[in-house]
Amino acid sequence: MKTTCHESVVPSAPSCILSEPPAEPLAVLGARAACALEQSLQRFVLAGDQNLGHLEVQAAQDVQNLLREATQRAAQAKADATPPCCPVCQKDLSRLSAGHARTFDTRFGSITILRTRGYCKRCRKWRVPADTALGLEDSAGYSPGVQGMAALLASKMPVEEASVVLEHLTGVKLPRATLDREARRQGERAQRLRTELDQQATTAKQQLELTLEPYQMIIQMDAWNIRERDDWGQSAALRRAGQQPERWHWVYTGTCFRLDHRGQTAGGRPVITERGFVSTRQGIDALREQLHAEALRRGLGQAASALIIADGAVWIWRLADDRFPQARQRLDFYHAVQHLAAVGRALFGEDKAKLKTWLQPLVRQLKNQSAIKVIRQLEAALAGLAAGPAAEAVAREVNYFHEHQERMDYRAGRRAGEPIGSGPVEATCRQTQCRFKRTGQFWSLRGDEALMCLETFWRNNRWHLLFPHTSPTNLARN
Numbered sequence: 001m002k003t004t005c006h007e008s009v010v011p012s013a014p015s016c017i018l019s020e021p022p023a024e025p026l027a028v029l030g031a032r033a034a035c036a037l038e039q040s041l042q043r044f045v046l047a048g049d050q051n052l053g054h055l056e057v058q059a060a061q062d063v064q065n066l067l068r069e070a071t072q073r074a075a076q077a078k079a080d081a082t083p084p085c086c087p088v089c090q091k092d093l094s095r096l097s098a099g100h101a102r103t104f105d106t107r108f109g110s111i112t113i114l115r116t117r118g119y120c121k122r123c124r125k126w127r128v129p130a131d132t133a134l135g136l137e138d139s140a141g142y143s144p145g146v147q148g149m150a151a152l153l154a155s156k157m158p159v160e161e162a163s164v165v166l167e168h169l170t171g172v173k174l175p176r177a178t179l180d181r182e183a184r185r186q187g188e189r190a191q192r193l194r195t196e197l198d199q200q201a202t203t204a205k206q207q208l209e210l211t212l213e214p215y216q217m218i219i220q221m222d223a224w225n226i227r228e229r230d231d232w233g234q235s236a237a238l239r240r241a242g243q244q245p246e247r248w249h250w251v252y253t254g255t256c257f258r259l260d261h262r263g264q265t266a267g268g269r270p271v272i273t274e275r276g277f278v279s280t281r282q283g284i285d286a287l288r289e290q291l292h293a294e295a296l297r298r299g300l301g302q303a304a305s306a307l308i309i310a311d312g313a314v315w316i317w318r319l320a321d322d323r324f325p326q327a328r329q330r331l332d333f334y335h336a337v338q339h340l341a342a343v344g345r346a347l348f349g350e351d352k353a354k355l356k357t358w359l360q361p362l363v364r365q366l367k368n369q370s371a372i373k374v375i376r377q378l379e380a381a382l383a384g385l386a387a388g389p390a391a392e393a394v395a396r397e398v399n400y401f402h403e404h405q406e407r408m409d410y411r412a413g414r415r416a417g418e419p420i421g422s423g424p425v426e427a428t429c430r431q432t433q434c435r436f437k438r439t440g441q442f443w444s445l446r447g448d449e450a451l452m453c454l455e456t457f458w459r460n461n462r463w464h465l466l467f468p469h470t471s472p473t474n475l476a477r478n
């Protein structure tokens with residue numbers, strides 16, 4: 001990908017492949033590229049061992065120099081046309097000096113441009129307005145196109161793999177360490193943008209759009225563990241101080257969607273066409289604020305009602321009371337069934353047949369009738385037990401059912417066509433874990449929050465806010 005572009009060497013041979021001096025008009029470079037393509041086409045037709053893939057690779061190579069030159073000239077022209085004003089406060093810059101060279105990699109190769117630098121008296125900083133105009137300001141040496149590719153790949157796969165995949169697909173060479181640094185910087189930029197967007201969502205007056213049908217907002221939360229090396233190398237010292245080194249930390253995840261955005265694919269697979277995602281390592285408070293902002297962006301303000309579905313974790317229902325006090329609450333049906341099964345195991349031990357016979361009608365009643373009916377049977381079972389570990393286990397579960405009784409309105413929920421399970425958020429957790437919880441991987445709070453933030457921008461179809469040169473993606477996902 002290294003190309004020398006400042007040597008004014010006039011080529012003696014009429015080769016179409018050699019790097020051309022920058023003085024040549026693009027039309028001439030274009031003609032050379034066309035000539036190279038013609039030759040490649042002919043070679044391709046005659047080559048018995050080449051399929052169309054070979055031509056695709058060759059054709060991209062044939063036009064690369066034209067594209068690189070065009071990009072370099074456009075970048076230089078835009079730099080020259082950028083007024084010498086501070087990009088932050090718009091004040092005219094002083095002590096201007098021209099000719100500051102900067103070389104960076106684009107998707108077509110390395111280019112060098114000359115920019116003007118000046119001093120902003122108001123900001124008391126040296127500024128290069130052309131860098132801002134070109135989208136280079138906070139990048140080490142990569143164009144916005146390459147920055148975006150690095151960020152996307154690093155949020156999808158381990159960096160060593162991302163580096164190889166990037167080069168394989170685009171020819172852009174980004175060593176592993178550089179790609180890691182670039183992706184993290186983009187992730188940190190994403191975090192700053194997220195904070196900004198969240199503030200806008202919570203402070204701006206919600207525009208009341210006209211909705212034809214009143215809709216319901218569904219909100220789900222869950223948590224999972226991530227492995228980090230925040231005490232890396234300090235384990236022995238920590239143990240001496242009587243502390244266990246902490247390696248596993250909670251990642252808090254939430255999702256929200258409008259009930260009327262739930263549908264089916266042609267093949268019958270359930271899908272949610274528009275869905276918000278939140279994922280953070282920064283604690284429950286961070287999740288609460290991010291999820292609230294996300295729900296507002298997805299239309300919580302105009303929703304006829306809201307419904308929270310999750311497992312029995314105490315933090316979830318505290319958060320719900322605190323931030324979504326108007327929302328109805330529902331315990332994930334599958335978790336309720338697991339707690340019924342726990343009672344069954346306490347009553348029947350390893351006798352699976354008896355357990356099944358006992359459990360099935362209760363599950364049906366819980367789903368189709370009422371929780372109180374089920375609780376009465378659990379209480380009756382408890383009354384028949386002598387004091388001991390089994391009675392203690394059953395008593396614990398009876399308490400659980402009492403505690404969540406109001407959240408077990410499964411019959412009403414099913415009749416209203418509402419979900420009774422928290423499947424979507426659990427699927428989200430699984431997908432994120434695939435990336436962040438690979439064997440032998442360790443993360444740091446700073447690093448994984450940055451990458452996770454990139455991931456949520458992608459999943460929320462907001463990548464174009466981070467990289468305005470890309471077009472909005474529309475991923476209907478589950």
Ligand SMILES: [Zn+2]
Nearest residue numbers: 086089120123
């Ligand atoms: Zn300024």
